[in-house]
Amino acid sequence: NAGVTQTPKFQVLKTGQSMTLQCAQDMNHNSMYWYRQDPGMGLRLIYYSASEGTTDKGEVPNGYNVSRLNKREFSLRLESAAPSQTSVYFCASSEAHYPDTQYFGPGTRLTVL
Amino acid sequence: LAKTTQPISMDSYEGQEVNITCSHNNIATNDYITWYQQFPSQGPRFIIQGYKTKVTNEVASLFIPADRKSSTLSLPRVSLSDTAVYYCLVEGGGATNKLIFGTGTLLAVQP
Numbered sequence: 001n002a003g004v005t006q007t008p009k010f011q012v013l014k015t016g017q018s019m020t021l022q023c024a025q026d027m028n029h030n031s032m033y034w035y036r037q038d039p040g041m042g043l044r045l046i047y048y049s050a051s052e053g054t055t056d057k058g059e060v061p062n063g064y065n066v067s068r069l070n071k072r073e074f075s076l077r078l079e080s081a082a083p084s085q086t087s088v089y090f091c092a093s094s095e096a097h098y099p100d101t102q103y104f105g106p107g108t109r110l111t112v113l
Numbered sequence: 114l115a116k117t118t119q120p121i122s123m124d125s126y127e128g129q130e131v132n133i134t135c136s137h138n139n140i141a142t143n144d145y146i147t148w149y150q151q152f153p154s155q156g157p158r159f160i161i162q163g164y165k166t167k168v169t170n171e172v173a174s175l176f177i178p179a180d181r182k183s184s185t186l187s188l189p190r191v192s193l194s195d196t197a198v199y200y201c202l203v204e205g206g207g208a209t210n211k212l213i214f215g216t217g218t219l220l221a222v223q224p
Contacts, residue, residue: 004156035214042200042214043157059213090156099145099204104156 002026004105006091012111013081021076021108023091031094032074033102034058034066036087043090049074081112117201117215124221131188133218135201138182146177146184147202151217157200161186188220196222 007022025032030051035043035058045058047066055066063085065077074093078085089108094100118136125131137146145164149157161168163175163184174187188195198217 040216042216045213092156099147099162101147101159101162102149102157104158107154107156 004091004093004103006089006105006108008108009106010109012113013078014113015082017081017112018077018079019081019110020078021089021091021110022073023075023105024073025091025093025103026072027093027095027103028071029093029095029103030071031096031100032068033092033094034064034074034076035090035092036060036085037090037107038087046076046089081110083112086110086112116213117203119199119201119215119218121216122219122221124223125191126223127192128190131191131195131220131222133186133188133199133201133220134183135186135215136183137201137203140181140203144181144203146175146181147204148173148175148184148186149200149202149214151198151200157214160199191220191222193222193224196220 004025033048034046037043044060046060046064047058049055049068052071055068067075091105092102094102147162148160150160151157161170161173161175163177165177168175176185198219200214200217202214
């Protein structure tokens with residue numbers, strides 16, 4: 001039981017490049033989330049998926065797109081990376097939509113030059 | 114929108130009880146209060162959740178007064194391994210897009 005896994009762990013991009021961050025959970029959870037965490041700041045919700053087949057915007061969705069591929073997987077795509085998107089990205093999942101315990105992945109550290 | 118306010122940092126010594134207070138003046142009727150712990154280079158980890166009065170589990174207690182405008186996380190007899198950032202999160206009301214973590218409290222435990 002790996003919990004929530006994220007790939008890659010580290011990534012460096014040039015401005016304008018695109019990439020997809022992958023997230024998978026093996027706990028049969030219904031809800032999944034993407035957060036970003038900037039130095040010295042708390043987590044900010046980018047997008048979430050309350051259940052398979054649905055996605056909704058969080059607090060800071062601009063510049064990102066998401067896909068809930070199936071119940072296990074929730075990906076985050078940066079179409080044209082910008083230096084302001086340099087951050088640590090965390091994926092999380094929970095059994096129910098709210099209020100429920102969120103289980104977080106180890107994070108992806110992204111640098112955009 | 115139920116924003117939270119916490120102290121930026123706290124210091125303690127091993128074996129002491131630590132109380133971290135979170136202010137959430139605009140908490141809504143359906144909101145729950147959840148605390149997470151985060152170590153460097155790791156994702157946050159759930160500690161405890163409550164709605165009102167007192168909740169206790171094997172690692173912490175959560176005290177919520179009747180007006181629910183604040184909450185206090187109590188860590189009994191802290192150790193060096195409790196050095197981490199602690200986040201208070203107010204969530205619920207069906208508005209997931211309003212899930213907002215504050216900046217957290219950095220707890221430094223010294224020997």
